[in-house]
Amino acid sequence: MPPMKTLGDWLAHCERLHHKGIDMGLDRVRAVLDRMQVRLECPVITVAGTNGKGSTCAMLEAIALQAGWRTGVYTSPHLVHFEERCRIAGEIVSADALVPHFERVEAARQGETLTYFEFSTLAILSLMAASELDVAILEVGLGGRLDAVNAIDTDCAVITSIDLDHTEWLGPDRESIGREKAGVMRPGKPAIVSDPVPPASVIAHAEAIGADLWLPGRDFNHTGDRQQWAWAGRGRRYAGLAYPALRGANQLINASGVLAAFEALRARLPVTAQAIRNGLAMVELPGRFQIVPGQPTLVLDVAHNPHAVATLAVNLDAMGFYPCTHAVFGAMSDKDIPAMLARMAPLVDRWHFCDLPTPRAAHARDVHAMWQALPPRADTRGTCHAGPLEALRAATAEADPTDRILVFGSFFTVGGVLQEGLPRLQAKHLG
Template sequence: MKTLQDWLDFCERLHPVTIDMGLERLREVADRLALRFACPVITVAGTNGKGSTCAMLEAILLQAGYRTGVYTSPHLVHFEERCRLSGQAVSAETLAEAFATVDAARGTVSLTYFEFSTLAILWLMSRADLDAVILEVGLGGRLDAVNIVDTDCAVITSIDLDHMAILGKDRETIGREKAGIMRAGRPVVVSDPVPPQSVLEHAEAIGADLWRFGRDFNFSGDKQQWSWAGRGRRYSGMAYPALRGANQLVNASGVLAALDALRTRIPVTAQAVRNGLAMVELPGRFQIVPGQPVLVLDVAHNPHSVAALAENLDAMGFYPTTHAVFGAMADKDLQPMLQRVGPLVDRWYFTDLPLPRAASAADLQQAWQAQNTRKDVASSVHADPQAALQVAVAAADPADRIIVFGSFYTVGGVLKDGVPRLQAKHLSP
C-alpha cells in the first residue's frame, strides 16, 4: 500500500464487520503506539450538533493563537477532512504514513475501518506539538474509538433517537452510552436543554463536574445580537455565529461553557470568542449557497435534525416552489423525517447513494408515498445526487429554492466538484 486510498481500501477489507463496539483491541494497539496527549483534550458526543460544536471550538481557539488538532467524522468529500491541524486538513501523504505506522504496530490485531483510521489520526495529533485537541465521537460514546483517550472536558450535545439498533431504543439508553465519555472529577458540559436523566445520574455517580444548560450557563438574544453567561464569565452584545440556524446558539452556548471550564489551562479572550464565532465555517450545516435558485445544503439525517432543518427553512421566508434532493441510509426512521419537512416541499428528487447501507431511491419514494397526503407534489428517482440536482435545477425557476439533505453522502455527492453555483434555466422575461 502506497497511497491513502490504498490504505482505506485495505481497511475496508480487514475486519469481518463494519462496526465492532469495544475498546480492548484499540487499547492494545494504542499502548504499542504510546499514544499520549500533553495538552487539554475536549471530547464531543451527541446525536446532533457535534460537528458544529467542534468547528466553533476550533475557530475560537485558533483566534486565541492556539495550535489545534481536530478529529471529526464522517467526511463530506475527501477523507483528509477528518483531521485538521491548526485549521488545515492534513495531506493524504501524511495520513498514508500514519496508516503504515498503525499497521506496523497492530501486528495480528484486527481493526475496523473506523478504528484503524482513528488510531492513525490520534497518532498524528499526538506527535504534532498541539495546544488543544478536539475529538468528535463517531457513534455513541462509551465504546467509541475516541474514548480510549481520557478527556479533560466532555461535551454532550443534543440527544435524540438515531442508530437505535446499536445504541438503544430510547433517549435514556442512548444517553447512558454517550455519558461514557465523562471522566471523574473533570468537567462535562451538557448543552441539551432537556437531557436524559441517565446522563445526569452518570455524572453524579462518577463525580464529574457537571455544567448543565439552564443552570450553569445560559444565553439570551434578540434579532440583532445575543449574550451568554456561565459560572465565571459573561459575554454580551455578540453577533450571531456564522453557522446559520436557531439551533446553533445552543451549540455555541455549550462551546463557551467548555472554554469557561478549561479557562485556567487554555484561556481565551472575549475578542477571540467574537472573532471565532463570526468566522467559523462548516460545510453542509444549513449552508445557504446564493444563486438562482438559492441552494440549501444540510446533512440532517434523523428526525431531530430534520425538525431543526424545517424550522430554519420556515425562517427563510416565502419561495414559490421548494425542490428537495434527498438520500438516506436504510436504517433511518424515515416517516417522521418526511412528515416534518413534507409541508415545505413541492417537488421531491430521491437519490441512490454509493454504498450498501443506503436506501434505494425507489424505497425512499415508496416511503414518502406511504405518508404523503398532498396531491400537488411530484417526485422522481435518480441514480446519484448530482443527477438529481441537475434535474431539480432544470425544473426550477429563479425565485425557487432547492434543498439537498439527508446522508453525508447526499450532500457530499453534490459538493464533490466544489460548491455548485446554480443558474435556473427558466429565466423571467
C-alpha cells in the same frame, strides 16, 4: 498483503480487515494504542451527542485559533475527501501526511481485526500526537462509551443534543442513548451538557463518577434578541455577542456549550472575549444549513435523523417564502426515513430521491414508496435518480430562479453534490 503507498491504498486495506462495519468495544483499540504509545500532551475536548457535534467542534476550533492556540480537530464522517476528517492549525491535513501514521497502526496491529473507523481513528490520533498541539478536539463517531475516540481520556467532555439515532447499537430511547453518550465523561473533569433537556441518565452518570457537571440553566445560560446575544457562566459573562456565522436557531445552544467548555478549561486554555467574538463570526462548516448564493437558492444540510430534520424544517421556515421547494434526498436504510419524510412533506413540492454509493443506503425507489405511503398532498411529485448529482441536475432543470432547492439527508447525499465543488455548482447548476 499488497504494497500500500497512498492514502487510497490504506483506506482500501482498512475496509478489508473486519467483516463488520461497526464492532462496538474498546479493547482492541486500546491494545493497539498502547503499543503505538500515542499520547496527546495537551488538553483534550471530546464532543459526543446526536446532533450538533460538528458545529460544536467547528466553534471550539475557531475560537481557539483566534486565541492563538495550535489546534487539532478530528471529525467524521467526511463529505468529499477522507482528509477532511483531520485539521491541524485550521488546515485540512494532506493525504501524504496521513500515510506514515497508517503504517504505524499496521505495525502495531499485530493481528487485531480493526474496523475501518477504528484503524483510521488510530492513524489520525497518531498524527495529532505528533503535531505539537495546544488543544485536541475529538468528535465521537457513534455513541460514546464504546467509540474508538473514547480510548483517549478527555479533559473536558461536551454532550450536545441527544435524540433517537443508531438505536440498534445505542438503545431504543433517549435514556439509553444518553447513558452511552455520557460514557465519554471522566471523574473530576468538566462535563458540559448543552442539551437544554438532557436525559436523566446523563446527569446520573456524571454524578455517579464524580464529573464536574455543567448544566444549561444551572451553571450557564444564554439570552438574546434579534441583534445580539449574551452568555453567563460560573463567574463570567459575555454581553453584546454577534450570532454565530453558522446558520440555524440551534447554533446558539451549541455556542453556549462551547463557551462553557472554554470557561471550564480557563486555567489551561484561556481565551479572550475578542477571540470568542472573532471565532464565532468566522466559523465555517460545510453542509450544515449551508446556503449557496445564486438562483435558485441552494440549501445543503446533512440532517439525517428526525430530530435534525425537525430543526432543518424550522430553519427553512425562517427563510421566508419561495414559490416552490425542490428536495434532493437520500438516506441510510437504518434511519427512520418515514418520519423524516413526514416532517418535510409540508415544505417540499418536488421530491428527487437518489441512490447512494454505499450498501447501507436505502434505494431511491424504496424511499419513493415510503413517500407515496404518506397522506397525499396535491400538486407534489417524486422521481428517482441514480445519484445526488443526477438528482440535483433534474431539480435545477425544472426549478425557476425564484425557487429553492434543498439537498439533505446522508453525508453521502450532500457530499455527492459537493464533489462538484461550490464554484462549479454555482456556475454549472445554478446559472
